[in-house]
Amino acid sequence: MPTHRKPAAGPDDSGSVPYVRVREALFAELKRGRYPPGSRMPSESDLVARFGVSRMTVGRALRDLQESGLLERRQGAGTFATQPHKVASTLRIRDIHEEISSRGHRHRAVVHLCREEPASREVATRLGLVKGAPVFHTVIVHFENETALQCEDRFVNPVCAPAYLGVDFSAVTPTHYLLAVAPFWKAGYTIEAALPGAREARLLGIDRAQPCLIVTRLTENRSMPITVARLTHPGLVYQLEGAFEP
Amino acid sequence: MPTHRKPAAGPDDSGSVPYVRVREALFAELKRGRYPPGSRMPSESDLVARFGVSRMTVGRALRDLQESGLLERRQGAGTFATQPHKVASTLRIRDIHEEISSRGHRHRAVVHLCREEPASREVATRLGLVKGAPVFHTVIVHFENETALQCEDRFVNPVCAPAYLGVDFSAVTPTHYLLAVAPFWKAGYTIEAALPGAREARLLGIDRAQPCLIVTRLTENRSMPITVARLTHPGLVYQLEGAFEP
DNA sequence: TGCGGCCACTTGTCTAGTCAAGTACGATCC
């Protein structure tokens, strides 16, 4: 999200740059409830007169606020304050290694499977291949300070990363490697709660009745799917977190 | 002066608006790998000459790409292509009513509890109150086409919404009502997988061994916590979805 | 009354030029 929070240079000037000044002023008024949700804001001309800047500058301030989801603008009609619930919170999903080390903890990965296989029908469909085509398959368990945090069951399209199976995945995560050799341009994922499969439970060292948070992620190149991964996390030790601030 | 405006968007034109045309052209080149991560892009002056538009227009295209995380710009140094893995995916969390009706389904809410209570220590801490202070407590089950989708267990700070208990929550969701009377400006949440509590299982009509996706959300006014909610979803019928595309 | 057209207002976008501020790099000086 475009965070338009700057360190707030001066105590009162709230940004010496004109468009920041305008934006912060309107933001403060919005926050104070001067413009209730759905109500009409002053027009660009009004703001030009009020702040003594050009229309381009006012426009930039308004566009910033619009991109933050605080305003809605309709050509010909005007600028309106939005219902705040339209601003969706966002959640970052990061590389597991990055996430663990950002907490200052130690990350270790154990490779349980790393081979070429014929694609099952489901995997083939997801990767845009035909059933039985060769795909790379890895199963890796990631530990944070010796507790199993994630079981990563991943299929990779060999066309996108021919040398995938030769990588030492105890040293570099598949996510990181794939990003280096095949930058993705599209990604989709689902998050669900479910019980682990038999193998996942065994690898994670948990009971089969223990709920898990499962993230399924599909990343694609410009046109071709690169990889599909199923990331299983024990519910007791793993939570996703997010925050929203306009 | 002459505005070189094409009447119809050609197949290759990709947007008749100049700044969109520039942005799409650069985006396509980035995608094709013409500018490897970290490498220097053409300067604004170069692009002005190449596309025959003004510097403001080139600048807007570049700023768009920068905000998407595809470019990094340093004053005095130049514009550089970024490593794509720095862009994090994002996940939208929406109001349950909005979510259900956007799927074209019917939403129904059943109110199981709606009263004032003294705050437990945990709730008081989260809402920034003292233990035993009166808080509003509602428990509502949301149905999508007669299947229970969410159990919403919510505590509300009475200061922020004094008339909360008088609202008909079978007609309007607490989220929606609270947003109308007390727009929030900060929200944090966690997502986890766990087994439902006894009451939650009963209200949702599911087995206690059935994993649930639990979203805990705390929303705050500019300084004061408004409400804390625990949203329990049966894992079998509810998934969060997200997508990322630059 | 009902309807069509006119018009004021609003946002969307662009231009050409200006000044400011930060960076990189080479030339000069000690």
Added chain:
DNA sequence: GGATCGTACTTGACTAGACAAGTGGCCGCA
């Protein structure tokens, strides 16, 4: 060699004015 300075280049921001396009209301007419 090493520090300093100057300069060319780059991005950041702004202005004043222009045209395009969508909206909504008002007015006159049938």
